[in-house]
Amino acid sequence: MTSTEERPAASLTIAEVAQRLGLSTHALRYYETEGLLVGAPSRTTTGRRRYGEDDLRWIVMVQRLRATGMPVREIREYAELVRAGAGTERQRLAVLTAHRKRVLAQLDEVTAHLGAITAKIDGYAAQLGAPERPR
Amino acid sequence: MTSTEERPAASLTIAEVAQRLGLSTHALRYYETEGLLVGAPSRTTTGRRRYGEDDLRWIVMVQRLRATGMPVREIREYAELVRAGAGTERQRLAVLTAHRKRVLAQLDEVTAHLGAITAKIDGYAAQLGAPERPR
DNA sequence: AGTTGACTTCGAGCGCGCTCGAAGTCGCAG
DNA sequence: CTGCGACTTCGAGCGCGCTCGAAGTCAACT
Numbered sequence: 001m002t003s004t005e006e007r008p009a010a011s012l013t014i015a016e017v018a019q020r021l022g023l024s025t026h027a028l029r030y031y032e033t034e035g036l037l038v039g040a041p042s043r044t045t046t047g048r049r050r051y052g053e054d055d056l057r058w059i060v061m062v063q064r065l066r067a068t069g070m071p072v073r074e075i076r077e078y079a080e081l082v083r084a085g086a087g088t089e090r091q092r093l094a095v096l097t098a099h100r101k102r103v104l105a106q107l108d109e110v111t112a113h114l115g116a117i118t119a120k121i122d123g124y125a126a127q128l129g130a131p132e133r134p135r
Numbered sequence: 136m137t138s139t140e141e142r143p144a145a146s147l148t149i150a151e152v153a154q155r156l157g158l159s160t161h162a163l164r165y166y167e168t169e170g171l172l173v174g175a176p177s178r179t180t181t182g183r184r185r186y187g188e189d190d191l192r193w194i195v196m197v198q199r200l201r202a203t204g205m206p207v208r209e210i211r212e213y214a215e216l217v218r219a220g221a222g223t224e225r226q227r228l229a230v231l232t233a234h235r236k237r238v239l240a241q242l243d244e245v246t247a248h249l250g251a252i253t254a255k256i257d258g259y260a261a262q263l264g265a266p267e268r269p270r
Numbered sequence: 271a272g273t274t275g276a277c278t279t280c281g282a283g284c285g286c287g288c289t290c291g292a293a294g295t296c297g298c299a300g
Numbered sequence: 301c302t303g304c305g306a307c308t309t310c311g312a313g314c315g316c317g318c319t320c321g322a323a324g325t326c327a328a329c330t
Binding site for chain 2: 287288289290295296297
């Protein structure tokens with residue numbers, strides 16, 4: 001409905017990216033100003049953002065890191081390493097490995113708590129499963 | 136070091152509870168004023184909090200709920216049901232079951248993201264494992 | 271040519287979950 | 301009886317991660 005069909009070959013507006021990835025345009029700009037994007041998206045002649053394939057892929061990675069609890073500050077540091085180019089691979093690996101370790105620990109913790117919660121649920125279920133049974 | 140050894144039989148000060156459960160006295164009072172505790176701890180004649188066994192057990196549960204991401208508001212609602220006494224068991228069960236469902240979904244999601252992150256890690260590891268190998 | 275609506279930057283505001291500090295009271299060891 | 305440290309209430313402040321709104325520019329359809 002918008003334009004006919006022609007697309008500048010893999011180049012999305014901020015609204016398109018937002019919809020595809022399930023975040024707001026505000027959040028996308030926020031990520032950019034916070035330095036979470038390794039390369040700022042290119043701009044049209046009139047200053048509008050155009051997101052390419054690489055931008056998309058990176059933002060998906062940012063979402064994964066966020067969704068697993070990595071703080072914005074740390075993602076920025078990781079992005080800075082990527083921006084710095086070749087030679088920072090060991091540090092990037094260290095960042096991701098440390099994050100992975102924390103996430104695994106947290107998964108374990110949550111799983112343990114969940115066990116206790118499930119036990120509580122089972123308690124209520126048993127109690128309610130035999131409601132009118134005094135004798 | 137503090138007193139000799141006598142304890143009023145399972146009755147802890149706020150500081151003792153805080154230390155045992157790994158949270159701050161500020162947080163404990165906050166939970167109380169926010170209505171997360173089913174029964175407010177008893178007080179000494181001079182107004183100081185005394186936590187009993189039951190208080191302890193409940194706070195541990197609150198910690199589990201918090202650690203699995205249940206918002207304070209929802210814990211308050213659950214606590215209200217418990218405070219309301221017998222007859223609210225079905226609703227309590229519903230609250231916990233819904234929470235459990237969300238937590239499981241979130242565990243799945245995080246696990247999936249973690250897979251992708253691990254793949255990235257493996258990529259760096261492979262790259263670094265064979266550092267000087269142009270041919 | 272005009273209208274609509276998506277885009278831009280900027281700064282303020284918000285919801286959450288505490289954290290902190292002030293000011294005052296009290297328990298208890300020396 | 302004098303300290304001193306742990307307790308009390310209260311309200312303000314904070315770190316995080318966005319969210320929201322204002323004010324203006326621009327694209328492109330009719």
